[in-house]
Amino acid sequence: MVTAPTTLRDIARACGVSVSTVSRALANNPAIAKKTRETIQAIAKELDYRPNAQARALKSSRTDAIGLVVPSLINPFFSAMAAAIEDEANQAGYATIITSSGENTPKITEAIEALRARQVDGIIAVPHAKSVEMLEHVARSTPLLFIDRYIHGSNIPAVVSNSAPGIKAALEALASRGHKKIGYLAGPQTTSTGLERLKDFQRFCEELGLEQIIHHGGYLHEEGFTGTQKLLEQHPTALIAGDSMMTFGALEALYRENVDIGKQIALVGFDDFVFMRIQPAPVSIIDQNVEEMGRTALRNLVASFAGKSPPEGAVVQTRFIARESIEFSP
Structure with missing residues (x-):
């Protein structure tokens, strides 16, 4: 059997006070004595009172x-x-x-x-x-x-996030390890994030004197998978994935091709999730702090x-x- 929800009138009847007193007590209005507020609030809890959100919204326009x-x-x-x-x-x-x-x-x-x-x-x-x-x-x-x-x-x-600091630091880390040919899996160029990350990658590669190989990916990890396979044909020594879905695609492709990450190729992904840290070689990340x-x-x-x-x-x-x-x- 479904029972009707508890109303302010029900609480007022149980407490022996007016409806307006109950309303103010539940709103924690200091005009009502503390002991009375606590008593009314306790009885409201016992009766499983739930405020009427729709009525409150109509009253407050919120x-x-x-x-x-x-x-x-x-x-x-x-x-x-x-x-x-x-x-x-x-x-x-x-x-x-x-x-x-x-x-x-x-x-x-x-x-x-x-x-x-x-x-x-x-x-x-x-x-x-x-x-x-x-x-x-x-x-x-x-x-x-x-x-x-x-x-x-x-x-x-x-x-939004500013991709420049993370991408610059990643490329500097790769360059310091002797990498000169970097593959990049770009995210969709219909978004501000995809466009800006690609520009940052290209700019910092030029500043560091690094050769660029770019694959234009998209929204799906499958595009990162096929893009990684195509980049591998051009023999980069390191890969950077421009977003999380491109990172997942890169991981799948490298495992499928039996490329030993961290020993045969360097990989930098995007966005720091726990499963990035529990790979055989935990994945270096450009983190935007989502x-x-x-x-x-x-x-x-x-x-x-x-x-x-x-x-x-x-x-x-x-x-x-x-x-x-x-x-x-x-």
């Missing part, structure tokens, strides 16, 4: 919910991002509604509209460049903050609710973590 749009939850980078944002949101008293865009314009439009229909207080989104007009329209009425990427020409703020990115984005979005200004963007610096995968010297 839903205490955040929307998050990521390209895919299969990609562990975006899963880690979502987990960090959700945890930070919970600590701030917000629920998180997470949806995915599949890296295509119709789906991101559908995802954003679904979140707006639920009247979320704000949205964090990994943007799709072809959706810029729709996203700018949304930003006029709903606080919107990009994460991981920005869109050239758009004024919507973004929390947790810091997610938490910063959530805090900046929530901070914007207090005023009329858009959320603030931020830049998180990458770092290079050297491990056994680069011990090989040609």
Whole structure:
């Protein structure tokens, strides 16, 4: 048998006080004596009282919910991002509604509209460049903050990483070990991250006098797999993968080709996940600190609710973590 949810009136009846007194006590209003507040709160807990979120939202014009749009939850980078944002949101008293865009314009439009229909207080989104007009329209009425990427020409703020420090340090580490021919698995060139990382790789290779071999990959680890096979045909002594999915593809291809990482070739991946550290040769990483990115984005979005200004963007610096995968010297 399903019982009706406990109401403020039920608690008031059990405590012998007015509904308004119960309401103030549950809000921890100091106008109600401490002992009375504690008694009412204890009885509310015994009766399994749950605040009516919808009623509260109607009264305050707030839903205490955040929307998050990521390209895919299969990609562990975006899963880690979502987990960090959700945890930070919970600590701030917000629920998180997470949806995915599949890296295509119709789906991101559908995802954003679904979140707006639920009247979320704000949205964090990994943007799709072809959706810029729709996203700018949304930003006029709903606080919107990009994460991981920005869109050239758009004024919507973004929390992103700066790939330059990590890529430069990785190339310097390889050059110091005698590497002169470096293969690079580039991420998709339709994103700001893919474009900027490739430019940084090319710039620092030129500064260090290193030969470059570039394969243009994409969103899927299969593209990193085939790209690695093609790069190996040109005999680089080291490989750098431009994002986490390219890293997974590179690992699979090197294992398939029986190339001994750290002894026959040097490998640098992107994004520091635990399984990178438990490989036969733990993988050296360019780390963008996805947790810091997610938490910063959530805090900046929530901070914007207090005023009329858009959320603030931020830049998180990458770092290079050297491990056994680069011990090989040609």
